Amino acid sequence: MLLALLLCYGGFTALCLSMDRHHAELLGRKPSTRRRQLMTLAGWLLLALSLWAAVAATGWGLGLVEWCAVLMLSALLLVLLLPYRPRLALSLAGVSLLVSPVALFAQY
Template sequence: MTPLVVALNIALCFAGFAALALSLDRHHRDALAGRVPAGRALPMRAAGWALLALSLATAIAWEGWNFGPVQWIGALTGAGLLVVLVLSYRPVWLRPAALLALPLGLALLPAILLA
């Protein structure tokens, strides 16, 4: 298990869960003080599910079918907990944290490829 791959998966899962959470009116209202605009909910849901699928593909690509899904479930758990904590205590931080998690996670990609 490579810690960089775990960090990448957690970042992808966090961004995916954040997109899914922000596609809901309740969380969008808490985080951004307004309802989800009419045409934005579906693309946010699609992006959230795509990021979660990408994290599964990443885990399987680097860890194989034996350990990849196990690592992915762990990353889902950790990222989900982080999203719940941010939504519970500082909902206005969710959007900036998600927008920061994705590039930081992808910045790990060259280090993962070289390792």
């Protein structure tokens, strides 16, 4: 479940960075069209990988329920951090993507 949480948070942050307002707030400039498309694709890919991680860990029955819980938790964390600590939100996304291979090996 930790792997799914890390991937969900990274995915939601990538989707957040694909928006002009959040990208400018976090990185200081507006994203190009190509960067916006890449961030959108990366965000959806990370969310799909998080679904795979949740289902692979506990099966379809419980995996989907855990994935929904992880989706809500990671979105809530991002929504609470963005207005008050935007740099921390961005840093946590980077750390979550760096730690996710470790969580993958720990799962198996």
